[in-house]
Amino acid sequence: MKLTDRVQDGIVILQPKGKIMGGPDASLLHDKLYEYIKQDMRKVVIDLKEVDWMNSTGLGILISGYTTLRNNHGHLKLANVTDKIQSLLTITKLVTVFESYDSVEDAVKTFK
Amino acid sequence: MDKPIISGDTIIIPSSQENLADVDLFIEGTLRGYGVQESIIADIAISVSELVNNAILHGNKSSPDKAVTVSIARVNGSVQITVKDQGIGFNPEKVANPIEDANLLKEVGRGIFIVRSLMDSVEITGSSEGTVVCITKAI
Numbered sequence: 001m002k003l004t005d006r007v008q009d010g011i012v013i014l015q016p017k018g019k020i021m022g023g024p025d026a027s028l029l030h031d032k033l034y035e036y037i038k039q040d041m042r043k044v045v046i047d048l049k050e051v052d053w054m055n056s057t058g059l060g061i062l063i064s065g066y067t068t069l070r071n072n073h074g075h076l077k078l079a080n081v082t083d084k085i086q087s088l089l090t091i092t093k094l095v096t097v098f099e100s101y102d103s104v105e106d107a108v109k110t111f112k
Numbered sequence: 113m114d115k116p117i118i119s120g121d122t123i124i125i126p127s128s129q130e131n132l133a134d135v136d137l138f139i140e141g142t143l144r145g146y147g148v149q150e151s152i153i154a155d156i157a158i159s160v161s162e163l164v165n166n167a168i169l170h171g172n173k174s175s176p177d178k179a180v181t182v183s184i185a186r187v188n189g190s191v192q193i194t195v196k197d198q199g200i201g202f203n204p205e206k207v208a209n210p211i212e213d214a215n216l217l218k219e220v221g222r223g224i225f226i227v228r229s230l231m232d233s234v235e236i237t238g239s240s241e242g243t244v245v246c247i248t249k250a251i
Contacts, residue, residue: 019136019157021132021133021136021158021161021165022129022132022161022165023128023129023130023132023133024129024130025133052154053154053157053158054158055158055161055162055165055223055226056162056165056220056221056222056223056226057161057165059222060219060220060222061219063217063218063219064219066217067217084151084154088158088226091225091226091229091230092210092211092222092225092226093211093216094216096216097216097217
């Protein structure tokens with residue numbers, strides 16, 4: 001998995017690419033997310049457009065980021081959720097937890 | 113054992129998550145060779161990654177002395193995959209339900225649930241010599 005990150009209007013945009021299945025690649029996403037959280041960046045959008053699929057490890061990273069941000073008055077939102085990931089979110093009922101948007105721009109607008 | 117070993121329809125890996133990608137490549141490559149459609153390949157790959165993660169972390173406790181063995185076969189219109197570890201076995205009945213409200217925001221505990229949701233059948237056999245999980249999916 002590769003990961004690109006940027007800040008847009010004070011909002012962190014993380015874009016993982018590939019598969020999130022555990023191990024060192026999954027740690028990359030987790031560590032980058034927490035790097036921003038430590039800098040007090042509390043608005044995060046994860047763009048899942050380039051993620052082929054993820055397993056429960058990937059879901060766990062999303063949940064970890066979500067709860068940490070929420071506990072610090074911040075928020076984590078998802079954008080460009082693929083059909084496969086949407087299916088997993090539905091199966092695991094996490095679709096009731098995460099806000100998902102059709103584009104990064106749509107997600108960013110909700111922070112304003 | 114330092115590196116994954118592939119022999120026919122089987123891959124054996126050391127108990128490290130660094131080897132997850134090798135298993136994924138092996139499984140997806142084999143499934144494409146069978147002519148399986150991509151959506152089903154993804155479901156199977158996700159399931160195998162869950163089982164291999166469990167075998168490494170929970171079964172073998174990431175011990176470098178222990179291996180995880182993954183075998184794949186085409187059987188009567190389905191694919192059958194077996195994942196074995198060298199741990200002490202586990203009781204799947206003791207895994208909490210991840211979709212109960214109290215567990216929804218837990219970061220772990222969804223692996224077997226996801227496998228059961230995506231696969232047609234899941235058989236788990238535990239013994240003092242390890243756990244064997246056999247999954248099947250119609251292709």
